[in-house]
Amino acid sequence: MIKTKVCIIGAGPAGCSSALQLNQLGIDCVVIDKAIFPRDKICGDGLSGKVISCLNRIDPEIVKRLEIIDIIKLNSWGVTFVAPNRKNLEIGYRPDYDKNSTTQKSKPIGYVSKRMDFDNFLVEEIKRCPHVNFIEGVNINSYVLESDGYLISDDNDFKVKADILIVANGAHSTFSKKVANIVMEPKHNAGGVRAYYKNVTGMHTDNFIELHFIKSILPGYFWIFPLPNGEANVGIGMLTEEISKRKINLTKELKKIIETDPIIKERFKEATLISSYEGFGLPLGSKKRLLSGERYMLVGDAGSLIDPFTGEGIGNALYSGRYAANQAAAAILANDFSKEALYKYDLDVERGLGTELRLSHQIQKLIRFPWLFNLLVNISNNNKQVKELISCMFYEVDIRKRLTKPSFYFKLLFNR
Ligand SMILES: Cc1cc2nc3c(=O)[nH]c(=O)nc-3n(C[C@H](O)[C@H](O)[C@H](O)COP(=O)(O)OP(=O)(O)OC[C@H]3O[C@@H](n4cnc5c(N)ncnc54)[C@H](O)[C@@H]3O)c2cc1C
Known part of the structure; x- marks a missing residue:
């Protein structure tokens, strides 16, 4: 012993x-x-x-x-949110993200x-x-x-x-x-399914990870995360409560998006599946x-x-x-x-x-409302300050706090 x-x-x-x-x-x-x-x-x-x-x-x-083991990771400089109306919101992890800055490029914040x-x-x-x-x-x-x-x-x-x-x-x-x-507890737990693909097209040049809030799977989301060697981690996640209520099979849902969604299927035309689809729980x-x-x-x-x-x-x-x-x-x-x-x-x-x-x-509760999400993406795309604010949100809890208050959305609407 x-x-x-x-x-x-x-x-x-x-x-x-x-x-x-x-x-x-x-x-x-x-x-x-x-x-x-x-x-x-x-x-x-x-x-x-x-x-x-x-x-x-x-x-x-x-x-x-x-930092020096490049073969096992890809540097990523931000995240693309895709709203239910399919408009993209690209947010650099740094509030001052500049795709042309070599100093920023030497110090990545996120990896895949x-x-x-x-x-x-x-x-x-x-x-x-x-x-x-x-x-x-x-x-x-x-x-x-x-x-x-x-x-x-x-x-x-x-x-x-x-x-x-x-x-x-x-x-x-x-x-x-x-x-x-x-x-x-189903409302405090999520399920996720992921698969690895090669040659998915249309990736961001700075390896932004992508979260797609597709209307049919809200409040869940579909993701594409770029990996080294032209590979990508592709998956779907949803609250367990919602999976049971709507009797959703996540693997089927993931395949359906890849095969039939008008935007996604174009990006998977040349792609090859290089793993099985596998699921696991996320205790929230x-x-x-x-x-x-x-x-x-x-x-x-x-x-x-x-x-x-x-x-x-x-x-x-x-x-x-x-x-x-x-x-x-x-x-x-x-x-x-x-x-x-x-x-x-x-x-x-x-x-x-x-x-x-x-x-x-x-x-998480707010993203149930597609119109709110669409609104936020539309406004942010036209407003540099709001974009910076959302970028800060990844690191500043006080800024996340603002996003949960109704007053934040009023200001967005009327103070543009
Ligand atoms: C589909 C999906 C997508 C996700 N995406 C992300 C993401 O992109 N980014 C992110 O940050 N998080 C993500 N997560 C969450 C992340 O995977 C977990 O939060 C993380 O792995 C937790 O780490 P851990 O060390 O607690 O547990 P684990 O990583 O699960 O490690 C537990 C270890 O315990 C060992 N073990 C289990 N039982 C025993 C036993 N009886 N005796 C001895 N050893 C045992 C296992 O072999 C394992 O090595 C995702 C989760 C899922 C399911």
Whole structure:
């Protein structure tokens, strides 16, 4: 049996971030994953600025190493929103985005990288950490709370005893369901299906990711994210509540858009499908949950922390993993692993991500109204200030707040 202070279950972004932060703090930990890396993870593969900012906080050297591996990622400078009336709104990630600026081009904010590659990069990072013992190919399925720690095991008598568990095993975590009592609620959960294509035409020259709010699938959306080597991640996402209510088969819906939508089908004329269509759940952070208990903390998707508007979960997984590692360090120092002590982790998540998650939930509700979306796109295209405002929205929570207030739309309408 392995004995450790901290055991992290899952080596996705959330688990790796916890391990990297613990390593920075000089605390030994064991990380266990059921997969053998490199492994795939169904995702849109979009890495926002938050991913880089969190890795920078853990250790800027990690970002430097990521920046130089060009083959696994594509630099992306913005996002194109396509409104239900099919008008485009192109928003650079930087408010001062200039497609001709070489200085901007040297410092991209966002990337698109297949999770097969990005997650493997993170795993390679934890493998080089002296304080991290990484064990792969072990599926943990038993969790027993004993007086002196958590005893976890698999079916083959592999056992670890830990003072604290950091639970990072993703959207389908049995620990979250059975121990932490987090049940899947259709209005706080989404489903997504993705496929990889080659040679989709009409991509933005600066690799903008594309979110298409097609009327028939609102409040869901269709996406095309450009990847290296002329490949693209193509998918569709929708609230689980809506999928059940309208009895939607997401794979069929995705194929239908590609084959029949007048604008999209033209862009897929020369395209080849290079993967299967695969779906997975997105536990959204639109409801506040208790993320800690005696001797454990839930991070990333295991704690339902995906942004309900954008579907972005990698950045929040990294941030929550880092907060949990800091809290584990404090608990070890105080020799206090009680639920009261670990509740400070919940407070950190609320401080760091809470406001943004709530605002995104409000924006998610607004996109049900196609006319509002059309209006916003029309106005923004004719107004540089509004465009800059939306660009800032990606990074400034206070600006997102404005988008949820009716007064914002009144001003847009009457102060043009
Ligand atoms: C279709 C779709 C599109 C998405 N698009 C985006 C996007 O473009 N950008 C973005 O930021 N987010 C996106 N997301 C969300 C993102 O994928 C997740 O938020 C992110 O992967 C969460 O990271 P994590 O580390 O919490 O979990 P995961 O990445 O799921 O990692 C969990 C790890 O735990 C391991 N594990 C599971 N069970 C066990 C067990 N019993 N024992 C041991 N190990 C175990 C798994 O093998 C895995 O490696 C998307 C999600 C979906 C479904």
